[in-house]
Amino acid sequence: xxxxxxxxxxxxxxxxxxxxxxxxxxxxxxxxxxxxxxxxxxxxxxxxxxxxxxxxxxxxxxxxxxxxxxxxxxxxxxxxxxxxxxxxxxxxxxxxxxxxxxxxxxxxxxxxxxxxxxxxxxxxxxxxxxxxxxxxxxxxxxxxxxxxxxxxxxxxxxxxxxxxxxxxxxxxxxxxxxxxxxxxxxxxxxxxxxxxxxxxxxx
Numbered sequence: 001x002x003x004x005x006x007x008x009x010x011x012x013x014x015x016x017x018x019x020x021x022x023x024x025x026x027x028x029x030x031x032x033x034x035x036x037x038x039x040x041x042x043x044x045x046x047x048x049x050x051x052x053x054x055x056x057x058x059x060x061x062x063x064x065x066x067x068x069x070x071x072x073x074x075x076x077x078x079x080x081x082x083x084x085x086x087x088x089x090x091x092x093x094x095x096x097x098x099x100x101x102x103x104x105x106x107x108x109x110x111x112x113x114x115x116x117x118x119x120x121x122x123x124x125x126x127x128x129x130x131x132x133x134x135x136x137x138x139x140x141x142x143x144x145x146x147x148x149x150x151x152x153x154x155x156x157x158x159x160x161x162x163x164x165x166x167x168x169x170x171x172x173x174x175x176x177x178x179x180x181x182x183x184x185x186x187x188x189x190x191x192x193x194x195x196x197x198x199x200x201x202x203x
Contacts, residue, residue, distance in 0.1 A: 016198070016201075019198060020195070020198050020199070023191060023194045023195045023198055024195055026187075026191045026194075027188065027191035027192055027194075027195050029191075030184055030187040030188035030190075030191045031188050031191075033180075033184040033187070033188075034181065034184040034185055034187075034188050037177050037180050037181040037184060038181060040173075040177050041174065041177045041178065041181060044170055044173050044174045044177060045174065047170050048167060048170050048171065048174065051163050051166055051167040051170065052167070054159075054163050055160065055163050055164070055167070058156055058159055058160045058163065059160075061152075061156055062153065062156050062157075062160070065149055065152055065153055065156070068149060069146070069149055072142060072145060072146065072149075075142070076139070076142050079135050079138055079139060079142070080139075082131075082135060083132060083135045083136075083139075086128050086131055086132055086135070087132070089124075089128055090125055090128045090129070090132075093121045093124050093125050093128070094125070096121055097118060097121055097122070097125075100114050100117055100118055100121075101118075
């Protein structure tokens with residue numbers, strides 16, 4: 001009878017030790033998982049902050065480009081008006097040249113004065129033509145600038161879209177990690193509670 005009781009006590013002690021070992025292992029696993037998810041959550045939060053900074057910078061760049069477009073359009077309208085005015089002046093001068101050529105034939109006595117006027121007006125035409133060519137060059141540069149701006153806007157829109165998608169992915173990961181962290185915090189708490197309870201029983 002005594003031998004049987006001793007065997008029972010030994011078996012009970014072995015079972016309790018195994019349970020305590022498993023509870024301790026569960027507790028350690030839960031703590032390890034909690035620590036790992038805390039690290040992952042910090043990394044995710046850092047990535048989201050960086051993406052938010054990138055999105056803010058891209059939005060500022062986009063606004064700057066839009067302001068440039070408005071300013072460029074205003075400059076273009078000014079150049080177009082100047083070109084129209086110069087063409088009108090050229091037309092006026094050409095009409096005057098034609099009229100003065102007729103006057104040369106009828107008024108020989110005024111030939112010297114008229115010739116002087118002719119030279120002056122021709123110089124005006126040349127100067128206006130130079131200005132017209134300059135304006136044409138500026139308009140060509142404006143067109144090229146607009147093409148570059150459109151290209152930049154396309155790049156910014158593309159990057160903005162990519163950054164928004166990446167942020168959405170990171171937010172999803174953050175939510176998942178927060179759920180896992182909450183789960184493992186609960187698991188860790190339960191494991192510690194069980195471990196403490198069985199430790200007190202053994203004591």
